[in-house]
Amino acid sequence: MTQISAPRIGIAGITGRLGTLCAEEAGDALVGGLSRTADTQRNITTDPATLAKSCDVVIDVSHASTVPAHAAAFAQAGCAWVLGTTGLDQGAQDAVNAAAQHIPVLQAANFSPALTLFLELARQLGAGLPDYDAEILEVHHRQKLDAPSGTALAIGRAVAEGRGVRLEDVARTDQNGRRPDGAIGFASLRGGQIVGEHDLVLMAADEQITLSHRALDRRVFARGALLAARWLAGRPAGLYTMADALKR
Ligand SMILES: NC(=O)C1=CN([C@@H]2O[C@H](COP(=O)(O)OP(=O)(O)OC[C@H]3O[C@@H](n4cnc5c(N)ncnc54)[C@H](OP(=O)(O)O)[C@@H]3O)[C@@H](O)[C@H]2O)C=CC1
Numbered sequence: 001m002t003q004i005s006a007p008r009i010g011i012a013g014i015t016g017r018l019g020t021l022c023a024e025e026a027g028d029a030l031v032g033g034l035s036r037t038a039d040t041q042r043n044i045t046t047d048p049a050t051l052a053k054s055c056d057v058v059i060d061v062s063h064a065s066t067v068p069a070h071a072a073a074f075a076q077a078g079c080a081w082v083l084g085t086t087g088l089d090q091g092a093q094d095a096v097n098a099a100a101q102h103i104p105v106l107q108a109a110n111f112s113p114a115l116t117l118f119l120e121l122a123r124q125l126g127a128g129l130p131d132y133d134a135e136i137l138e139v140h141h142r143q144k145l146d147a148p149s150g151t152a153l154a155i156g157r158a159v160a161e162g163r164g165v166r167l168e169d170v171a172r173t174d175q176n177g178r179r180p181d182g183a184i185g186f187a188s189l190r191g192g193q194i195v196g197e198h199d200l201v202l203m204a205a206d207e208q209i210t211l212s213h214r215a216l217d218r219r220v221f222a223r224g225a226l227l228a229a230r231w232l233a234g235r236p237a238g239l240y241t242m243a244d245a246l247k248r
């Protein structure tokens with residue numbers, strides 16, 4: 001492995017809420033960005049292939065619809081890809097998996113260190129309390145486009161993994177009808193400027209346990225994305241997680 005000591009960083013979704021903060025955190029390592037509107041003064045292009053050619057790693061916090069095109073362009077250019085965009089359908093996820101055959105890809109619905117540890121705890125709770133009713137509540141700002149959040153789905157996947165089942169087989173987003181045994185339920189609230197809140201609640205008749213995470217400042221995601229980018233650049237092709245980047 002040739003670790004790159006000061007990787008050149010590009011940002012897809014550079015004009016967005018998180019992309020703007022990632023650009024600030026990248027400082028001098030920032031070489032440019034991707035947007036639907038080009039800006040030559042800031043080295044912002046509309047073409048993923050053009051950005052990829054000038055970078056060692058792209059931090060992608062844009063929109064799920066861009067993922068297949070980004071996957072193809074970054075794989076072709078050999079550019080590492082930190083993917084934080086959520087709301088991917090199966091086709092987009094297949095494109096991510098295919099790109100990871102050619103380039104290093106770190107995919108994380110949530111770049112927070114504490115939330116990364118939360119996923120490990122959720123796996124343990126799922127395994128240790130297999131018969132408890134599991135419900136995941138997520139709360140976000142009124143502008144968020146996808147629901148349930150990518151993080152809520154990742155928490156659900158971790159609980160399901162701990163239980164040895166597939167989330168697709170037990171996920172419950174429609175609350176009508178009696179709660180099926182073994183279901184993993186999701187509920188979403190949208191309003192105000194909430195940065196991101198996630199609760200995992202496991203309930204039995206005689207006790208319940210709640211794991212809670214509150215993102216208080218969006219910058220926690222930007223700092224995590226930069227840590228991931230610096231860790232990923234120069235690694236072998238493969239699909240990595242935030243837990244890989246945070247291993248000590
Ligand atoms: N992994 C993590 O830790 C985190 C992930 N996220 C995820 O990152 C993504 C971006 O979040 P956020 O910055 O809040 O979102 P914003 O809407 O503020 O920014 C997204 C940017 O993507 C660009 N874009 C490209 N194509 C589209 C499209 N079809 N529709 C809308 N925007 C598009 C837009 O830039 P332009 O108009 O210039 O083209 C937009 O500014 C989301 O998927 C979100 O869930 C968010 C926070 C943390």
Ligand SMILES: O=C(O)C1=N[C@H](C(=O)O)C[C@H](O)C1
Nearest residue numbers: 086109110144149150151196
């Ligand atoms: O859109 C957001 O804001 C966030 N999105 C991510 C998600 O969908 O889980 C992470 C974080 O919760 C903020």
